[in-house]
Amino acid sequence: ETGVTQTPRHLVMGMTNKKSLKCEQHLGHNAMYWYKQSAKKPLELMFVYSLEERVENNSVPSRFSPECPNSSHLFLHLHTLQPEDSALYLCASSSDSSSYNEQFFGPGTRLTVL
Amino acid sequence: AQTVTQSQPEMSVQEAETVTLSCTYDTSESDYYLFWYKQPPSRQMILVIRQEAYKQQNATENRFSVNFQKAAKSFSLKISDSQLGDAAMYFCAYRSAINAGGTSYGKLTFGQGTILTVHP
Numbered sequence: 001e002t003g004v005t006q007t008p009r010h011l012v013m014g015m016t017n018k019k020s021l022k023c024e025q026h027l028g029h030n031a032m033y034w035y036k037q038s039a040k041k042p043l044e045l046m047f048v049y050s051l052e053e054r055v056e057n058n059s060v061p062s063r064f065s066p067e068c069p070n071s072s073h074l075f076l077h078l079h080t081l082q083p084e085d086s087a088l089y090l091c092a093s094s095s096d097s098s099s100y101n102e103q104f105f106g107p108g109t110r111l112t113v114l
Numbered sequence: 115a116q117t118v119t120q121s122q123p124e125m126s127v128q129e130a131e132t133v134t135l136s137c138t139y140d141t142s143e144s145d146y147y148l149f150w151y152k153q154p155p156s157r158q159m160i161l162v163i164r165q166e167a168y169k170q171q172n173a174t175e176n177r178f179s180v181n182f183q184k185a186a187k188s189f190s191l192k193i194s195d196s197q198l199g200d201a202a203m204y205f206c207a208y209r210s211a212i213n214a215g216g217t218s219y220g221k222l223t224f225g226q227g228t229i230l231t232v233h234p
Contacts, residue, residue, distance in 0.1 A: 031219035042118075043205070043224040050219045090159065094220050100147055100166070101209065101220030105159035 002026055005105035012112045013081065021076040021109045023091030032074040033103060034066060037088040038107055049074060052075050081113045116141045118208050120225035127196045127232050128130045134181075135228050136193045137206030144168075147209040148182070148189045149222070154202040162204070165189065193230075 004025045005014040007084055013019050034046040044062060048056035063085075066075040088110050092103040117140045127133035139148070150162040161181050167172045172180050177197075181190045193200055206225040 026180060040226075042226050043222075045221065048219060048221065055219065056221065088157065092159075096219065099150075100164050102147075102161055102164055103220060103222060104161070105151075107156070107158045110157075 004091060004093055004104050004108050006089075006106035008109060009107065010112075012109045012114065013078070014114050015081060015083070016059055017081075017096060018077070018079040020078065021089055021091075021111075023074040023076075025072055025074075025091075025093035025103060025104070025106075027093060029093035029104070030071055030099075031093060032071075032092075032095065033092040034074065034076055035090040035092065037090055037108070039087075043090065047076075078111075081111075083113050086111055086113045116143075116146075116208050116222065118206055118223050118225040120204075120206055120228050122228045123226070124229045124231070126231040126233060127193070129198060130167045131191045131213060132192060133196055133230065134228050135193075135204050135206075135230065137189045137191070137225055138203055139187050139189065139206070139208050139223075140201055141187070143207065143210070144203060147220070148180075149207040149209065150178070150180070150189075150191045151205045151207060151224075152202045153199075153205065153227075154199075159205070164188055196232050203227045203229050 007022045031050045036044045046060045067075040080087040087109045090108045091106040094101045094103045146167045148165045152162045154158045163175045177194045179192045205227045207222045209220045
């Protein structure tokens with residue numbers, strides 16, 4: 001695997017389910033991000049981890065719980081979601097070795113909450 | 115807070131022609147970075163081109179170039195010799211640099227996106 005991978009690619013869950021999204025980066029980066037992409041809205045930054053420490057939490061409801069066990073892996077644990085949480089969830093990573101700190105994105109997980 | 119505005123929800127272009135996608139942003143910072151990302155129907159967001167605010171020369175990557183007007187806070191993307199594979203949603207993004215424990219990471223603010231259709 002190369003770049004940033006995300007699993008699963010598609011997920012359908014009920015409001016009472018608990019599920020997790022997984023992201024893995026194979027680029028040696030030291031920062032990882034979760035974004036939410038809803039129809040007709042700009043990408044919304046949810047969480048940022050830098051060196052495995054959460055450094056940004058943009059007022060995300062507690063039903064979303066991130067976890068970064070090491071610099072290559074990032075999880076988003078989901079529980080008691082609402083239908084309005086249905087969206088494309090994108091993971092990204094970046095490295096401060098580049099002055100641009102450009103982010104590389106995974107293919108996303110399409111989440112549908114019934 | 116920074117904001118990024120893409121005023122064109124949709125654009126279309128004929129194959130082999132040139133198209134320009136507009137982007138404006140609002141910031142009080144003097145040093146920052148700007149990006150254009152492409153998201154084809156496959157959904158993978160791909161970096162197209164990047165620009166440093168303190169570089170006056172416009173960035174160019176093959177058929178893609180930007181017109182960066184710092185005073186006007188404008189950052190448009192020009193696609194020359196358009197190809198069918200250029201069809202995608204294009205996002206303009208602004209990067210703030212934030213330091214956390216001595217390590218910087220890039221917080222991106224995205225525009226709403228422009229859907230580009232390429233006609234054969």
